[in-house]
Amino acid sequence: MTKGNIVSQPTTNRDARLKKCLNRIAIYSAAGVILLANGFQATAANAKKEEIAPVPKMRKNDLTPIPDIQKPVSAHSPYQDGDCSLCHQRKDRNDPGMINKQVNELCLDCHDDFAKVMARKSSHVPAKINCVTCHNPHNSKQPKLLVEESEALCLSCHASISNLVANATVKHDALTTGAKCVNCHNPHAANVEHLLTRLPFDLCVGCHGQDGVKDHAGKALTNMKALLAENHEQHGPVAGKDCSACHTPHGGNNFRLLTKAYPAEFYSPYEPKLYDLCFDCHEESMVKDAKTTTLTKFRNGDQNLHYLHVNKDERGRTCRACHEVHASKQKHQVRDAVPYGHTGYMLKVNFTQTPTGGSCDRTCHVTRSYTNSVAALVPPKTDAEPPKAP
Amino acid sequence: MRRLAYLAAGGMLWSWSALAFANVPIGTVVENVALPTLTGGEHSLLSDTNVSVFIFVKPGQEHSNQTLVQIAKCEKEMAGKPVHWCAIVSDRIPKAEVAAEVRAAGLTMPVLIDKGDALYGKFGVVLHPVIGITDQDRRLVAYQPFAKVNYGAFIQAQIRHALKEISDEELSEILKPTAAVLGGDASVAHRFFRLAEKQFQSTNYLQALANISKSLEKHPTAAAHSLRGRILAAQGNRAEAVAAFEAALALDPHDATALEGIKGSKENAH
Numbered sequence: 321m322t323k324g325n326i327v328s329q330p331t332t333n334r335d336a337r338l339k340k341c342l343n344r345i346a347i348y349s350a351a352g353v354i355l356l357a358n359g360f361q362a363t364a365a366n367a368k369k370e371e372i373a374p375v376p377k378m379r380k381n382d383l384t385p386i387p388d389i390q391k392p393v394s395a396h397s398p399y400q401d402g403d404c405s406l407c408h409q410r411k412d413r414n415d416p417g418m419i420n421k422q423v424n425e426l427c428l429d430c431h432d433d434f435a436k437v438m439a440r441k442s443s444h445v446p447a448k449i450n451c452v453t454c455h456n457p458h459n460s461k462q463p464k465l466l467v468e469e470s471e472a473l474c475l476s477c478h479a480s481i482s483n484l485v486a487n488a489t490v491k492h493d494a495l496t497t498g499a500k501c502v503n504c505h506n507p508h509a510a511n512v513e514h515l516l517t518r519l520p521f522d523l524c525v526g527c528h529g530q531d532g533v534k535d536h537a538g539k540a541l542t543n544m545k546a547l548l549a550e551n552h553e554q555h556g557p558v559a560g561k562d563c564s565a566c567h568t569p570h571g572g573n574n575f576r577l578l579t580k581a582y583p584a585e586f587y588s589p590y591e592p593k594l595y596d597l598c599f600d601c602h603e604e605s606m607v608k609d610a611k612t613t614t615l616t617k618f619r620n621g622d623q624n625l626h627y628l629h630v631n632k633d634e635r636g637r638t639c640r641a642c643h644e645v646h647a648s649k650q651k652h653q654v655r656d657a658v659p660y661g662h663t664g665y666m667l668k669v670n671f672t673q674t675p676t677g678g679s680c681d682r683t684c685h686v687t688r689s690y691t692n693s694v695a696a697l698v699p700p701k702t703d704a705e706p707p708k709a710p
Numbered sequence: 711m712r713r714l715a716y717l718a719a720g721g722m723l724w725s726w727s728a729l730a731f732a733n734v735p736i737g738t739v740v741e742n743v744a745l746p747t748l749t750g751g752e753h754s755l756l757s758d759t760n761v762s763v764f765i766f767v768k769p770g771q772e773h774s775n776q777t778l779v780q781i782a783k784c785e786k787e788m789a790g791k792p793v794h795w796c797a798i799v800s801d802r803i804p805k806a807e808v809a810a811e812v813r814a815a816g817l818t819m820p821v822l823i824d825k826g827d828a829l830y831g832k833f834g835v836v837l838h839p840v841i842g843i844t845d846q847d848r849r850l851v852a853y854q855p856f857a858k859v860n861y862g863a864f865i866q867a868q869i870r871h872a873l874k875e876i877s878d879e880e881l882s883e884i885l886k887p888t889a890a891v892l893g894g895d896a897s898v899a900h901r902f903f904r905l906a907e908k909q910f911q912s913t914n915y916l917q918a919l920a921n922i923s924k925s926l927e928k929h930p931t932a933a934a935h936s937l938r939g940r941i942l943a944a945q946g947n948r949a950e951a952v953a954a955f956e957a958a959l960a961l962d963p964h965d966a967t968a969l970e971g972i973k974g975s976k977e978n979a980h
Contacts, residue, residue, distance in 0.1 A: 397901075397902070397905050397921060398905060401909070401914075401917045401920075401921075403909060403912075403914060403917060405912070406905070406908055406909075406912075429904070429908075430901055430904040430905055430908065431901055431904075432900075432904060433897055433900050433901075437890075440890060441863070441887075502892065506890040506891075506892055507892075508892075509890065510890035511887035511888055511889075511890055512859060512860055512887055512890070513859050513860050513863075514859065515890075516859065517889055517890045517891060517892075518887075518889045518890075519859065519860070519886070519887065520858070520859055522889075556836065556837040556855050557837075557855070557856075560855050560856075560857055562856075562857045562858055562859065564858040564859055565773070565856060565857070565858050599771070600771055600772055600773050601771070601773055601837040601838060601839075601856065602836070602837060603768065603800075603827075603830075603835075603838070605800075605802065605827075612827075613831065614826065614827040614828060614830055614831025614832075615827060615830070615831065617732070617834075652836075
């Protein structure tokens with residue numbers, strides 16, 4: 321209600337409207353408190369009955385109807401129809417009395433399709449026990465009768481996500497555009513944990529499966545759907561449709577929203593901490609042991625070629641030098657070519673796998689072959705630097 | 711033939727070829743071995759008569775620790791089922807460290823020590839944690855890598871499928887759960903239908919008619935047309951009521967309310 325609006329009314333009318341409005345607010349506030357109290361009673365009763373985990377503390381809302389002058393954008397049909405007795409004891413808008421049943425029981429009377437929704441494997445506690453934690457049953461200045469703007473509403477309870485979003489140096493635009501939290505989560509219930517509407521991969525390609533998507537800093541991002549359609553040798557988590565194994569969707573401090581450290585460049589001194597992301601699943605010994613006959617097939621006899629390439633004090637080749645992180649046409653996600661330098665020059669990898677080993681044709685170094693058989697060793701050769709980018 | 715069937719089932723559910731152990735594809739009969747355990751003595755990797763579940767883990771890694779917790783939960787929830795369980799760790803990791811993580815997770819299954827990573831190399835384990843499942847014939851029937859979301863459900867479903875407790879379709883539904891989309895026209899229409907129904911019961915015909923019209927606009931159903939017919943009949947608008955009942959029967963010729971409504975309208979007309 322703005323001052324301008326009030327002043328523009330004739331004084332007598334204004335007083336009458338104000339009085340009526342205050343009356344209604346007082347009545348509905350009382351109703352709102354009753355509604356909330358009923359909800360919490362129901363919560364306690366259900367918790368005892370079903371022996372569910374302790375119910376988290378939930379927000380309390382003012383459920384008073386919003387006066388028309390404040391221009392509500394959504395209204396509940398029974399309220400809009402003035403049919404108060406559908407939920408309350410009386411039809412009288414000025415004196416509707418208490419609600420007829422416990423809150424959710426009352427809601428599910430009409431919204432009975434929600435029984436099926438709430439039977440999904442993962443459900444939101446407030447939705448399960450008290451709809452009015454998020455919705456005003458009369459009207460609202462927000463769509464869907466929400467008591468507050470959707471993102472603010474979610475973050476008002478989910479403090480850890482709120483902190484993460486606020487402090488992340490790398491942001492994910494999915495949180496702040498479109499339906500925001502509801503881009504990925506169903507606030508009522510879902511068949512996937514964390515109330516995700518789909519498995520992580522299926523959600524991610526919803527946006528990252530098209531051309532022209534840019535990150536928060538404006539950098540163009542890969543069309544993952546197109547990449548995976550053309551490259552069938554996929555990294556385990558990609559094949560397992562689990563983007564969240566490596567990426568943190570709410571924001572983070574590593575480039576590309578990676579959950580842990582991963583070298584961003586072609587060269588890096590070997591420092592295990594820089595490979596925290598990889599070593600969450602891959603055996604660190606694979607690049608730590610100079611000799612092995614079990615940890616990798618990228619070995620010449622027992623000479624560990626991963627160690628040879630990666631484990632260097634200065635210009636160690638990082639994983640990206642030879643592997644695509646998502647998918648490639650060759651096994652082990654060996655890439656055809658790697659961006660080298662800052663001019664967009666693509667350095668060919670020229671790797672060929674053989675039944676007992678493999679070879680790399682001249683690019684980074686002269687043509688080299690290797691065999692896994694300890695008995696038939698290919699003579700070792702000295703390392704060489706890659707050619708300079710043109 | 712049987713191997714082909716396993717591969718076909720695997721392909722239907724997941725991109726198995728991309729996930730399988732590098733040296734042991736799905737459908738392979740796995741050689742059984744006995745390995746020393748963390749607490750002393752030896753234990754076999756597989757059972758020759760039951761479904762076996764073996765987990766390559768590296769205690770200390772975040773994903774492996776999460777797997778230990780999940781698998782301990784599975785072990786507890788599936789207690790009593792004919793499943794042969796074991797975890798496998800490299801002998802590089804100090805035993806005390808392994809024991810501490812196993813204890814913290816509440817794991818009770820035997821933990822086998824893989825000397826010189828021989829088993830790791832034999833299977834061609836590329837990523838871990840990873841769970842392998844073999845059937846009564848020691849045939850590798852499933853492979854479950856780490857997943858950050860729905861992991862416990864995936865593991866249990868794979869085991870229950872190997873035990874033949876759930877069908878291919880049920881497994882598929884768990885591995886690829888139905889999307890939980892919000893609302894939709896049918897859902898909104900149903901709410902208007904329920905509201906109209908209540909308003910009709912309280913003889914508020916005017917608003918009941920308005921709300922059933924909104925419902926029909928969003929998603930027409932036989933039930934909604936029938937309710938509209940009942941409201942119109944109650945208002946004395948027999949001709950339109952009959953038209954509404956006929957619209958209901960066009961969608962569902964067996965709609966009892968519509969059949970009764972038409973019958974009632976005809977009787978009243980006489």
